[in-house]
Amino acid sequence: MKVSELLNICDNIAPFSSAESWDNTGLIVGDESEKVNGILISLDCASETVDEAVQKGANVIISHHPVIFPSVNTVTEKFVGRVIRKLIKNDINLIVMHTNLDHQPDGVSHMIADKLGFLNTNILLPVSGEFKKIRINIPENDKEKLKSHLAENKVGSVGEYSNCFFEYPVAGQFKPNENANPHIGSADVFEEVEEYIVEGIFEEKHQHQVIQALIDIHPYEEPAYDILNLENQSKMGLGVTFDYDGSLESLVELIQTKAGTPVVNVVKGNKEKIQKAAVIGGSGMSYAEAAFNSGIDVLITGDVKYHEAYDAKLLNRNIIDAGHYIEVLMVEGLSRLLQDQTDVNIFETEVNTNPFQ
Incomplete structure (x- = not known):
């Protein structure tokens, strides 16, 4: 299989055209004509991730977070340039599946809910008008x-x-x-x-x-x-919801146990039992208003700012800041999706790229 064929498979899983306009997805570094020897899936592409790919004999890395955004205009040994240079030196191809993977019904937010034990999910904020x-x-x-x-x-x-x-x-x-x-x-x-x-x-x-x-x-x-x-509302959108029957505290404990990552902070806006929970992987507080208007009882997301938490408290809203790194659960989820469509060796990263650890 060539890199171009792998790109087609990735596009079938999560069309690159569904990514946000500001995003940078697809083949970021590499050559579409190269043969795929192995695939390493990761949340981020760090220097250590490239070393891991070399060690495992994988010449393709599929990461969720882009290593290159439009603001990057030099490739040196400083900042992300050293990652790009290492990719090229080792002939490693880098594919990014970011917001296109976020927007799928079985995408990142669903993968998080699935890991928590909730396989039956619905799109939280469906895309309309497409x-x-x-x-x-x-x-x-x-x-x-x-x-x-x-x-x-x-x-x-x-x-x-x-x-x-x-x-x-x-x-x-x-x-x-x-x-x-x-x-x-x-x-x-x-x-x-x-x-x-x-x-x-x-x-x-x-x-x-x-x-x-x-x-x-x-x-x-x-x-x-x-x-x-x-x-028409499509099957695609941002975030997912799932039914839950329990307290906010029990849901927090479940997240820490099942996800294996610590919850950063919790905003307890009320004492009501949680019946419907929502997950928005990554930074989802800019969508909090629409999310709670849909009828959820708690929003699980990451990167919650102090004033966002303060406002949520005043509005009697429950927020669980599970940290941005909870998206690492997409590694296992994307691995399962790819294994159904290719016989190439697929490896799940063992490198911890959490900047807070």
């Missing part, structure tokens, strides 16, 4: 060919179903001008034709491909079509 619908007028004899071609170009896929279309007959009319070359009728002659409307949905990111596919296959010189914005 789907569009295309509506096309086409002669009846051409509609099956159109649907088949559109299905090959990302139209009509809904969850576990493909080739999902709606169609219904309509009456169309047009008059080609003298320079036209009409599929039906003649120049300067008014035409009334029996047509069909074909409708299908697609992801917004594929719009250019969908339009080009329509133009390529449609028999008309000037296809009549509309593209409509939809507010």
Whole structure:
């Protein structure tokens, strides 16, 4: 398997196009044409992580946190430059799966909940508005060919179903001008034709491909079509929720026992029993308002600032600051996802990159 093939597998697990615009994901250092000898999965790519990859015979590291952000403009022995230089010297490829992995229903937040013993999770803050619908007028004899071609170009896929279309007959009319070359009728002659409307949905990111596919296959010189914005909620989003029956204190104890990482701080905003908990891996306090508006009783996240905690207390909200490093649980979770799709040796990092230890 080449690095390019591994990238495709990673993209199927967590599409890189779903990453935040500010993020830096995909192949960060390396060569897509190289053969993959082994994969090391880590939360961070530190200098020690590269040494570990070399020792284990893995020439690909897949990390959650990017080592390169746009603010990095030099590669020297200072700062992250020494990590990049070590990667290149040892011919190690680095792939990053960051916010794209965060946004998946079985992504980082789910992996944390799973480790705590809660496999049945739901997306906390679903993504909306990422789907569009295309509506096309086409002669009846051409509609099956159109649907088949559109299905090959990302139209009509809904969850576990493909080739999902709606169609219904309509009456169309047009008059080609003298320079036209009409599929039906003649120049300067008014035409009334029996047509069909074909409708299908697609992801917004594929719009250019969908339009080009329509133009390529449609028999008309000037296809009549509309593209409509939809507010459907997808299966993707940020964070997950799970049902819990117990006290805040018992949940804190569970996290420390199951996750193997210490809880940093706890905000006890009320004395009510916890029934619905939410996890946002990494730094999730900027989403706290939306999270609690969804009906949760406690938010488990990391990097909680003093004033954020103070405000949560005033609002009677329970917050568990499990630390950013709790995301290290993605190592085991991503390893399981990859093992189902490749026979290459996969190693889980043994290097502790927690900067607070």
